Amino acid sequence: MARLTTIGETMVAAAVGVGPELEITKFVFANIPGLVHTAPEPANEPMPAPAHVVHQSAPTGQGIIDDNRVTYAKMLTTEIGNFSFNWIGLVYTHPVNGDQLVMFAYVPLTQKVKTAGASVGNVIVRNMVIEHLGIANGVPIVVSAESWMYDFSAEIAAISEELTELKERVTHKLVHNPNNYTAAGAAQRETIVFDQGQSKTVTLDAANLIAGDVIEVHKLAKAGRIDIVGTVNIVLPNGVSELNHWLPAGRSGVLIFECVAANQLRYAGGF
CATH class of the missing domain: 2.60.120 (Jelly Rolls)
Incomplete structure (x- = not known):
């Protein structure tokens, strides 16, 4: 289950108040040795060591569920891989202080493989929801979203076409x-x-x-x-x-x- 870090809570509270809007810069995926995904997730969770980061990139999409919930999604498509991850984070990159971990989750070890020749890679979608009173007014998001956040119809259609071509x-x-x-x-x-x-x-x-x-x-x-x-x-x-x-x-x-x-x-x- 995802949770806000102490830094994330401070940023969200400031954004809802009079501070600058909170802009999520990227999703970070890591494979942390020895991590037990059922262990409690501490509020003071640090950023993973660079050696443990296996992928990082901007959200695929983001949206407002309601006044108190905003959601971010990342689709890892078939050209991305190969790696395994057991940790996911939402990060704000401060222009001076660098990456600040806003929210994170421990997850079961998951493998991401990419397409190689006739072997089709897998597609993974992950969503994370930030819930806070008035959060919709504290983020630079103007589009609404269902709880699953993002319409992947175009991406799924492209992947289906790729699968069809490979089957032929x-x-x-x-x-x-x-x-x-x-x-x-x-x-x-x-x-x-x-x-x-x-x-x-x-x-x-x-x-x-x-x-x-x-x-x-x-x-x-x-x-x-x-x-x-x-x-x-x-x-x-x-x-x-x-x-x-x-x-x-x-x-x-x-x-x-x-x-x-x-x-x-x-x-x-x-x-």
């Missing part, structure tokens, strides 16, 4: 002797096999591949030449980058490429 991808796709083939994220692993001896081209479309995608180009016949062309430069182990790789005439073999991040390709091995 197959784990392994095998293609034989295509003509001017483009590897563009249809599968986590695409194997393109040439065994008829013609000269062909394979394009690696970096803009549509996802981190973790692997493309294998096999040349089984010695005749013909297979060119592999990246839409962005392909990074080699020695640090050199180039657009083109090829399997030459007179030889057979395989070249392997990997999408390592958004719009980034890497040569992963081969003959």
Whole structure:
């Protein structure tokens, strides 16, 4: 259960009175070793040690529930991770004194993972409500909110679209002797096999591949030449980058490429 710190109580009381408005700067997530989440939460709770902070960022949204309650929410979306946390805090960053802990909560150890390749990360939403007589007049918030604070419809729709796209991808796709083939994220692993001896081209479309995608180009016949062309430069182990790789005439073999991040390709091995 979240509680105000002594500093937080002072700030809220001042904001409701004649002091400056209380503006929550950020949510802080920490993983504090040995913390028992069912232990009493003391009013003099300090900020966690920097080494224990695993994520911090501005609230996703904030709103007024009624005159005496305001609420803040944070959505940790699928691109955020990987870390675990057992402590959450609301922080006001003073221009001189730095971070001031206003409210905090002990929580069960929770894991946050991000999307990696075809493995979809999780989404976590956390809300914290500050309750104090007249608090709505002491914060720079002008929008109302239900008790859950924030409409995540747009974010959830985007995540649902991402999940749908990933579900449509197959784990392994095998293609034989295509003509001017483009590897563009249809599968986590695409194997393109040439065994008829013609000269062909394979394009690696970096803009549509996802981190973790692997493309294998096999040349089984010695005749013909297979060119592999990246839409962005392909990074080699020695640090050199180039657009083109090829399997030459007179030889057979395989070249392997990997999408390592958004719009980034890497040569992963081969003959």
